[in-house]
Amino acid sequence: EGEGWGRMLEPEELLERLQAFLTPKDLKGLKLLVSAGPTREYLDPVRYLSNPSSGRMGYAVAEAARDRGAEVVLVSGPTALPAPWGVEVVRVESALEMREAILGRYSWAQAVVMAAAVADYRPAEVSREKEPKVAAEKVLRLLPNPDILKELGENKGPRVLVGFAMETGEGLARAKEKLLRKNLDLIVLNWVNREGVGFGSLENEVVLLLRDGRVLELPRMKKRQVADRILDLVKEFWKG
Ligand code: C5P
Numbered sequence: 001e002g003e004g005w006g007r008m009l010e011p012e013e014l015l016e017r018l019q020a021f022l023t024p025k026d027l028k029g030l031k032l033l034v035s036a037g038p039t040r041e042y043l044d045p046v047r048y049l050s051n052p053s054s055g056r057m058g059y060a061v062a063e064a065a066r067d068r069g070a071e072v073v074l075v076s077g078p079t080a081l082p083a084p085w086g087v088e089v090v091r092v093e094s095a096l097e098m099r100e101a102i103l104g105r106y107s108w109a110q111a112v113v114m115a116a117a118v119a120d121y122r123p124a125e126v127s128r129e130k131e132p133k134v135a136a137e138k139v140l141r142l143l144p145n146p147d148i149l150k151e152l153g154e155n156k157g158p159r160v161l162v163g164f165a166m167e168t169g170e171g172l173a174r175a176k177e178k179l180l181r182k183n184l185d186l187i188v189l190n191w192v193n194r195e196g197v198g199f200g201s202l203e204n205e206v207v208l209l210l211r212d213g214r215v216l217e218l219p220r221m222k223k224r225q226v227a228d229r230i231l232d233l234v235k236e237f238w239k240g
Helices: 011-022 056-067 095-106 148-154 171-181 223-239
Strands: 031-036 041-044 047-049 071-076 088-091 111-114 121-123 142-144 160-167 186-191 206-210 215-217
Touching: 011 056, 031 056, 031 095, 041 121, 047 121, 056 071, 056 223, 071 095, 095 111, 095 148, 111 148, 111 223, 148 160, 160 171, 160 223, 171 186, 171 206, 186 223, 206 223
Parallel strands: 031 071, 031 111, 071 088, 111 160, 160 186
Antiparallel strands: 041 047, 121 142, 186 206, 206 215
16 A cells, blocks of 8 residues: 555545545544454355454444544454554455454554454365265254354453344343353444445444443434444543
8 A cells, every 4th residue: 555645535534534634533542453344164165154344343343443543453353344544454265364464463452343243154174175066965064163253252351342132032031141151341233134334235233231220222223323333332441
């Protein structure tokens, strides 16, 4: 990426930079680790298991935190989004790679926002060559992936930990259970079965469940605004 005089910024980026410049630096000094996007669990060199996560929510958190003066490392699974300026981006594919990248930065981090849609399973056998197609039925054996966020919670120290939960139906109770089991300060509950929000969309409608029992239902808003609300709470826990 070019920098300084001589490189013409795109109009959108110019606007972004202006918005960033005008944002109060209330997160100055915060070292924030963010994860985003899906993971890919390869069966062979050309096939994988994954999910439709766009990465937008995590990228929005990274960008909002950058604008508010935080130092941000973004560990990203494969997405179509451009790398945000002013953020260190670490690209990974599988859940195991994501785990390595995140644990490697954990001692540095003061807060972690785990927005990635980590695949729960990976194929038990990965072949180095492309598997030939056969007419017969095939059975795929899967191994559970490590729960990265749970590991972080077991070694939390003074860090602020934020998780996400995608739920349908009885989501509130399950999200609450995850908040406690993974030792988080905050969990962001997304409804997967609602129109125009969640996976891939620009807007989100979430419920924030806090460790202290507070439950904040946010109206539908842009992911960037959701990001700022999450960061307001990160700030509260970080300073408190
Ligand atoms: O248990 P569940 O997958 O619903 O929890 C979601 C939260 O846990 C998300 O914040 C996600 O990033 C994180 N997670 C993880 N490692 C996994 C699965 C989920 O860190 N293997």
